[in-house]
Amino acid sequence: MKMSDEEAIQIQARAISLNLSVPRLLVESALHGDPATVSERHALYRELKAIRRQVAGYFSNVNQLTKIGNATGELEPATGPALIASTRVLNRLDDLLATMTPPPDRSVSAAEEAGGGEYE
Template sequence: MEHKQASATDGGGRQRARQRRHPGGRRHQALVKMSDEEYLQIAARAAVAGVSVPRLLVEAALAGDQQAASERRALVAEFLAVRRLLAAVSNNVNQLAMVANATGEVPAQLLATLHAVARVTARLEAATDELGGPVGER
């Protein structure tokens, strides 16, 4: 089963970032044989990471562990997004606390804010699980 990528898209229509030029070019090519099941699993991981199958294999091999550099970049982006959400939610909680302290009444927006805290926490736990489990358990 030979698969080649002719375009610079990730299969979902999104543009993939091109590799930086390497001095002297990339002259070596490796043929990797795999089963249909192995290829489907690797191709799915490559699609999620937004890279080609060969790029995923190179990054995974050079990363020195089981996680490719592109997957780590995606996790870093997710953590930064969660950080921004957490900052926004923290701001909302502070504003609601100020209103509650000033008026002695709990604002109606408190329930929605608490749901937002739960969503941010769930995203953070999911991203942490991708790294190999909760930090306190490693």
């Protein structure tokens, strides 16, 4: 790709301001429009994944209380509704995350990713 020195400097500056590499900036710009919005979508995706992990932890705790209640015969009245609400929230988060494109995982090299790597 040919560009002037001034264009190259502007592209490099824009990439740095968005915390992207120049190639990633060019790809995101070509495929998705404004890369700033792509970065925002990636941030939103990560935030939703974090919320999902927290809700899943809560769900696990409620599920453990249910098991204890079933074993002892003393189930807290709010346990059933809490399980139902947790399931609804997890399902809604899963549905929302399924509509989004995950951000690229920069923690794993392309070679590790292709071979399965140690990160799964």
